[in-house]
Amino acid sequence: MSGRVNLKALSREDLFRFILERGLPRFRAEQLLHWVYERYVADISGVTEFSKKLRDDLGAVAYLSCPEVAQRLTSRDGTEKFLFRLEDGETIESVLIPDDKRLTLCISSQAGCAMGCEFCLTGSHGLKRNLQAYEIVDQVLSVNRMIRMTEKGRGVTNIVLMGMGEPLANLDAVAEALRRITGLLGISKRRITLSTSGLAPKLAELASKAPDVNLAVSLNASTDEVRSRIMPVNRKYPLRTLLDACRKFPLGPMRRITFEYVLIGGLNDSESDARRLVGLVKGIRCKINLIPFNPHPGSAFTRPSEERVLAFQKVLVKHDLAALIRESKGQDILAACGQLRAAQP
Numbered sequence: 001m002s003g004r005v006n007l008k009a010l011s012r013e014d015l016f017r018f019i020l021e022r023g024l025p026r027f028r029a030e031q032l033l034h035w036v037y038e039r040y041v042a043d044i045s046g047v048t049e050f051s052k053k054l055r056d057d058l059g060a061v062a063y064l065s066c067p068e069v070a071q072r073l074t075s076r077d078g079t080e081k082f083l084f085r086l087e088d089g090e091t092i093e094s095v096l097i098p099d100d101k102r103l104t105l106c107i108s109s110q111a112g113c114a115m116g117c118e119f120c121l122t123g124s125h126g127l128k129r130n131l132q133a134y135e136i137v138d139q140v141l142s143v144n145r146m147i148r149m150t151e152k153g154r155g156v157t158n159i160v161l162m163g164m165g166e167p168l169a170n171l172d173a174v175a176e177a178l179r180r181i182t183g184l185l186g187i188s189k190r191r192i193t194l195s196t197s198g199l200a201p202k203l204a205e206l207a208s209k210a211p212d213v214n215l216a217v218s219l220n221a222s223t224d225e226v227r228s229r230i231m232p233v234n235r236k237y238p239l240r241t242l243l244d245a246c247r248k249f250p251l252g253p254m255r256r257i258t259f260e261y262v263l264i265g266g267l268n269d270s271e272s273d274a275r276r277l278v279g280l281v282k283g284i285r286c287k288i289n290l291i292p293f294n295p296h297p298g299s300a301f302t303r304p305s306e307e308r309v310l311a312f313q314k315v316l317v318k319h320d321l322a323a324l325i326r327e328s329k330g331q332d333i334l335a336a337c338g339q340l341r342a343a344q345p
């Protein structure tokens with residue numbers, strides 16, 4: 001690719017400038033955007049609306065990035081995990097979760113992650129680098145391209161930023177990616193959820209840079225002692241700071257913050273924990289997703305019994321909190337929450 005410009009890496013304004021500087025009319029840029037974001041073309045040579053000469057001329061100075069699909073695994077429950085290899089060889093994962101009405105894609109915002117959550121495979125490998133906006137969007141484009149080959153007409157309907165990485169640690173690229181996903185791919189903000197481990201000071205910035213996307217906060221403990229143990233971010237931004245930032249987070253009508261709570265056997269799954277959690281989220285319009293821990297090879301934690309999970313939920317419901325038990329999908333292919341790691345195939 002040396003010397004050639006990746007057109008997907010350009011902002012909309014820079015793409016138009018690039019086209020005009022080559023003496024081409026503006027509508028060529030519009031056509032390119034259409035072919036990239038609505039036809040999911042993988043290469044300039046595939047833009048058949050252009051003459052062969054135009055494709056060749058453009059292809060000599062520019063290209064469209066397209067991550068290599070290094071691995072595609074399908075779970076017994078229909079969940080699919082994609083391992084993408086990026087131009088510099090780094091790998092990231094995306095997980096496609098189908099249900100009756102939706103096709104949800106869980107995407108990565110970083111290669112690796114610096115947050116070091118104890119229960120997470122991604123965190124145990126450290127941060128490699130931030131993703132560029134186009135690398136975040138490319139996950140959606142690539143999956144849509146693959147789906148179109150097999151399942152005509154049905155594309156990704158919902159996006160969750162819950163794959164590898166802490167999205168708020170790469171907020172500018174994430175915000176630009178979300179602008180493209182909503183503006184060019186046409187996925188509504190209401191169908192996009194960003195999940196953070198708790199970078200409290202970044203919540204206000206998120207509200208201004210990517211307003212109206214759904215916010216999920218990974219809570220996972222009812223005391224600072226336990227949370228700091230399993231989520232190092234808590235040492236810097238303890239529960240009180242994080243929940244104060246959540247209280248100030250602007251929520252539109254009918255919107256709620258989702259608190260995710262991974263239930264780990266004997267660590268954070270007691271009824272006392274549940275009661276403390278009720279107090280912590282008081283005054284915040286929210287719902288709580290309870291996720292029984294998915295053990296992965298080498299993990300030190302265990303999954304709680306079903307009775308303990310139900311007892312925990314009962315306490316929350318008794319206090320009028322919306323609390324759902326979420327079984328992570330794709331556990332047999334390590335595609336479930338906290339199990340992504342971009343292993344080399």
Ligand code: SF4
Pocket residue numbers: 113114115116117120121122123124163164165166196197338
């Ligand atoms: S749970 Fe999320 S924030 Fe924590 S280490 Fe894993 S990827 Fe990073």
